[in-house]
Amino acid sequence: MASGSTIKCVAWDLDGTLWDEVAIERTDSALPQPTAEVLRAIDRLAERGVVSSVASRTDPTLLTALQQRDDLASRFVAPQLAWQDKSVSLRRISEELGIGTDALALVDDDAYERAEVRAALPEALVLAPEQVAGLLDSLPADPDTLTPEARARVRRYREEEQRKQAESAFTGSREEFLAWCRMRLRLRTAEAGDVARVAELAARTHRLNSSQLAPEAEEVAAALAQPQRWHVPVAELSDRFGAYGLIGAALVQREVAAEPDAWEIRLLALSCRVAGRGVARDFVRWIMDTARQAGAARVRLVLRPTDTNTELRILLRQCGLQAGGAWDEEGRAVLRRELVEPLPAYSPWLSRDEEGRA
Amino acid sequence: MNAATETYPYVEQTIRELLAEAVLTEPGELDHLPAETSLFAPEIGLESLSGMRLLAAVHRRFGVDVAAEDLNLDALESIAALTGFVATRVAEPPSDGP
Numbered sequence: 001m002a003s004g005s006t007i008k009c010v011a012w013d014l015d016g017t018l019w020d021e022v023a024i025e026r027t028d029s030a031l032p033q034p035t036a037e038v039l040r041a042i043d044r045l046a047e048r049g050v051v052s053s054v055a056s057r058t059d060p061t062l063l064t065a066l067q068q069r070d071d072l073a074s075r076f077v078a079p080q081l082a083w084q085d086k087s088v089s090l091r092r093i094s095e096e097l098g099i100g101t102d103a104l105a106l107v108d109d110d111a112y113e114r115a116e117v118r119a120a121l122p123e124a125l126v127l128a129p130e131q132v133a134g135l136l137d138s139l140p141a142d143p144d145t146l147t148p149e150a151r152a153r154v155r156r157y158r159e160e161e162q163r164k165q166a167e168s169a170f171t172g173s174r175e176e177f178l179a180w181c182r183m184r185l186r187l188r189t190a191e192a193g194d195v196a197r198v199a200e201l202a203a204r205t206h207r208l209n210s211s212q213l214a215p216e217a218e219e220v221a222a223a224l225a226q227p228q229r230w231h232v233p234v235a236e237l238s239d240r241f242g243a244y245g246l247i248g249a250a251l252v253q254r255e256v257a258a259e260p261d262a263w264e265i266r267l268l269a270l271s272c273r274v275a276g277r278g279v280a281r282d283f284v285r286w287i288m289d290t291a292r293q294a295g296a297a298r299v300r301l302v303l304r305p306t307d308t309n310t311e312l313r314i315l316l317r318q319c320g321l322q323a324g325g326a327w328d329e330e331g332r333a334v335l336r337r338e339l340v341e342p343l344p345a346y347s348p349w350l351s352r353d354e355e356g357r358a
Numbered sequence: 359m360n361a362a363t364e365t366y367p368y369v370e371q372t373i374r375e376l377l378a379e380a381v382l383t384e385p386g387e388l389d390h391l392p393a394e395t396s397l398f399a400p401e402i403g404l405e406s407l408s409g410m411r412l413l414a415a416v417h418r419r420f421g422v423d424v425a426a427e428d429l430n431l432d433a434l435e436s437i438a439a440l441t442g443f444v445a446t447r448v449a450e451p452p453s454d455g456p
Contacts, residue, residue, distance in 0.1 A: 314406045314410065
C-alpha cells in the first residue's frame with residue numbers, strides 16, 4: 001500500500017466526508033456546506049504538493065453544481081461523481097491526471113467503500129476521515145523542501161485537464177494541434193535555484209530518462225559550481241494553457257578523458273508530461289548546438305535501456321546517436337554522434353528562447 | 359535458401375504495412391520506397407511515438423521484441439534492416455497472420 005510520502009492525489013468522498021449532509025436529499029438545488037476542517041486539510045495538502053479530487057457515488061448531474069462553486073471548483077481536479085464503485089473512480093482519476101493508482105489516496109467515511117477500494121486497488125492508500133491528520137503529519141512539512149513544480153501541481157493538473165479536453169475537441173491534424181497550442185520552449189543553463197528541481201527530475205523520471213543516474217541536490221550544485229567541467233542545461237515549457245515549469249534537464253560533462261574533443265551527456269531527464277511534442281528532441285538538438293559552438297567534435301551519451309525508456313532510445317537513434325562499442329556489465333553503453341553531420345531539425349511547432357549559452 | 363530468406367517477402371510486406379499504420383499514413387503509401395530507406399527519413403518520418411507503435415505492432419504480429427533484443431536499435435536503420443532482424447527470428451509466418 002502507498003505511504004504518505006508517495007501520495008500525489010487524495011480523492012475525497014462527498015456525503016458524510018466533505019460535508020455532513022447527503023447532497024441529493026436536499027430539497028433545494030444548492031450543495032451542502034463543506035466542513036471547514038476538510039477544506040483546511042485540502043489546502044494543507046496542496047501546500048505539500050498533493051492535489052485533491054472527488055470520488056463520490058452519487059448523481060452525476062451534481063458535477064455542474066460542484067463546478068459552479070468557486071471554493072470547490074478551485075480545490076478539485078478531475079472530480080468523479082457517478083453511480084460506480086470508488087475503485088472505478090480512482091482508476092479514472094489516475095488516467096486523467098497521468099499518475100499511478102499507487103499515488104492515490106481515498107478518504108471516505110463509509111467502511112464499505114474503503115473495503116471495496118482496498119480489495120480492488122491494494123496499491124492505493126485508504127483512509128477514514130479521522131486518519132487525514134496522520135497523513136498530513138507524514139508529509140514533509142517544510143515548504144522550502146518543496147520545488148515550485150510540486151507546489152504548483154494543483155494548477156498544472158487543471159491545465160492538463162483543459163489540454164486533454166481541447167485536444168479531443170480539436171479537428172485538425174496532430175501537428176496543427178501542436179501549433180495551435182503555441183508552445184514555447186525556454187532553453188538555458190541551470191542556476192542555483194534550479195538545483196532541487198534538477199535532482200527531482202533525475203530521481204522521478206523514467207520514460208524519458210537516459211541513464212537513471214540520480215544525483216543528490218548537492219552533486220547538482222557541485223556540477224553548477226564547476227562550469228568549466230560541467231554543462232547543466234535545463235528546459236522550461238509553456239503553452240496557451242499555462243506553464244509546465246522546468247520539464248527537462250541534463251548533466252553534460254565537457255571533458256572526457258578518453259575523448260578530449262567530445263562532450264558526454266551523462267544524464268538526460270525529461271518529464272513524461274511533455275512526451276510526444278518534440279520537446280525532448282529539441283532539447284537534445286540544443287545540447288548538440290551548444291557543444292558544437294564550444295568546439296566539440298562529437299557528443300557522447302551514456303544510455304542504460306530499461307523496460308520504460310524505449311521511447312527515448314528511439315528518439316536518440318532518430319537524433320543520430322548510435323552505440324559503437326560494447327555494453328558494460330551494468331547494461332550501459334556509450335552512444336556517439338559526430339557534430340560535423342547535419343543536426344536533427346527543430347520542431348516547427350515549437351518556438352524557442354535560448355539563453356545562457358555555455 | 360534457408361527458412362529465414364524464404365520468409366523475407368512476407369515479412370517485408372508486413373513490415374511496410376505496420377510501418378504505414380504506425381506513421382498514420384495510408385496502407386500501400388510506403389510500398390514504392392526502396393528497402394534501404396531510413397525509417398527516420400522524411401519519406402517515412404518515424405519518430406519516438408510512432409516508433410513505439412511500430413515496435414508494439416511488430417511484437418504483436420511476429421512475437422519479436424525488437425526493443426529488448428536489439429539494444430542498439432540497429433533494426434530501425436531501414437525497412438531492410440528491420441525486415442532482416444525480424445525474418446531471422448521467425449521461421450515461418452504465423453498461421454493466424456493475414
